[in-house]
Amino acid sequence: MQLPPFRLERFFARHEFTAPHLLCCSDGESLSVGELLDLVPGAADGLSRVHLGYTESKGAPALRQAVADLYESTQPDDVLVHVGAEEAIFTFMAATLTPGDTVVVVDPRYQSLSDVAQSLGARVLPWRLDPARGFAPDLGELQALLAEPTVKALVVNFPHNPTGYMPAPEDFAAILAAAAARGVRVFSDEVYRCSEAEGVAPLPAACDLDPRAVSLGVLSKSYGLAGLRVGWAACRDRELLARMASVKDYLSICGSAPSEYLATCALAAGGKLLARMAGILEPNRRALTEFFTSRADLFDFTPPRGGLTAFPALRQGSTDAFCQALLEATGVLLLPGSLYGDAWAKHFRIGFGRVDFRQNCERLAGFCQNWNPAQGS
Ligand SMILES: Cc1ncc(COP(=O)(O)O)c(C=O)c1O
Missing domain, CATH: 3.40.640.10 (Type I PLP-dependent aspartate aminotransferase-like (Major domain))
Incomplete structure (x- = not known):
């Protein structure tokens, strides 16, 4: 049995513990052992x-x-x-x-x-x-x-x-x-x-x-x-x-x-745990939709109906280049859709299950103000 490299896990192995601001995780904000025991x-x-x-x-x-x-x-x-x-x-x-x-x-x-x-x-x-x-x-x-x-x-x-x-x-x-x-x-x-x-x-x-x-x-x-x-x-x-x-x-x-x-x-x-997570997800989901709706000039966006991630697409230019430039300029990590195969290379994954989502989304918004799609085409 020959398993190919798990592209997404390899990507996280490279960036998860070094990128300052994770904006593409699919898990929810976690608790400590003590918080759970309480x-x-x-x-x-x-x-x-x-x-x-x-x-x-x-x-x-x-x-x-x-x-x-x-x-x-x-x-x-x-x-x-x-x-x-x-x-x-x-x-x-x-x-x-x-x-x-x-x-x-x-x-x-x-x-x-x-x-x-x-x-x-x-x-x-x-x-x-x-x-x-x-x-x-x-x-x-x-x-x-x-x-x-x-x-x-x-x-x-x-x-x-x-x-x-x-x-x-x-x-x-x-x-x-x-x-x-x-x-x-x-x-x-x-x-x-x-x-x-x-x-x-x-x-x-x-x-x-x-x-x-x-x-x-x-x-x-x-x-x-x-x-x-x-x-x-x-x-x-x-x-x-x-x-x-x-x-x-x-x-x-x-x-x-x-x-x-x-x-x-x-x-x-x-x-209690699910209510805690819903309290994190709901405002984050609203902020996510507000941001992508306000930048419909740059992105195609479908509001997520469930889950902790969304999959917008960059309308113009290379998404790989966009994600790389964002990481270099702001330390914010998005997940390029190319990791899901060439057919999804215009897309990127954004995760909204963490408590720092809105701050990171603001960093993304600031970066987008100066992003020129021609840079990454
Ligand atoms: C759709 C899907 N299935 C399974 C898994 C694996 O879950 P776990 O990492 O908790 O084993 C993930 C993790 O991201 C996932 O997104």
Whole structure:
């Protein structure tokens, strides 16, 4: 198996701890261990009693119960805890695909959603989000892609990174129904769940709509706890979860005991954590939309319906050059869309889940006052 470099992770490895002002992260403002413990009575004592041996490979029973409670139709045995969402993407692909299979994946996409499949010998067919339609994809095109007889899985990601696109609940149900009609398994990356913009209907979880579908969840984004590295797959097909667990035996084997304990505390205080994040996201989202609407001369912009990122496009000139010049002049880091493939090179990712978003957006606005698109063409 030959995995290509993970472009986005390599980009962050170069800049994340050196660029002074991060304006492209997809995670939410995180908390300290102490702040999390303060939310749950007795949690500090509980943490000090955590035994530092190997843990249950499926995940701590209390954590699996708390995750199962997030969905309408799952039991603890329908949950497999992983080290981040990233590990679950790998176990799903390795448990499901063999060379010659085809996977349909929304595009643009978080790279591992396509490249792990490709490295396992599967063919990837992109299902394109259309910037001209507010990033809505075409359901007719999906039907055509699913008609290919070797399609094994459909990979969707709503709320979507990086565009912030979300279908209406009835369209999401239609997407799942189209896959089910062809016997295609849905892998639904729902790591941005609970970050919907005000007035946007949340989506039902895929694992509740379809007994074979996998819902991918994590504490990194809307809960603001990326450093815990706790994610999960929820699916009522226990045979699939068992195959994913066999792959996990070759990766982390089991999760970190303190992390799983803290993750259980986080879900016990889930309402508070999500409200905290909504309080950060809502004003940031307004500032984001105000800025890009005021600079429609420079940018094409679709307000994100969910998630912690948006994907504007520079109307003229090179976006790579724009991002580089911005970094050099102001220390503000945006993520060039070229990291998502050449088709997205006019775009860039901007993240609004951090508390310093508005200051950094002002830095961007100041830079744009003097930006001459001809410089970067
Ligand atoms: C769509 C998507 N899926 C999965 C992941 C992986 O999440 P984690 O880093 O918490 O494992 C990310 C991270 O950015 C993501 O954006």
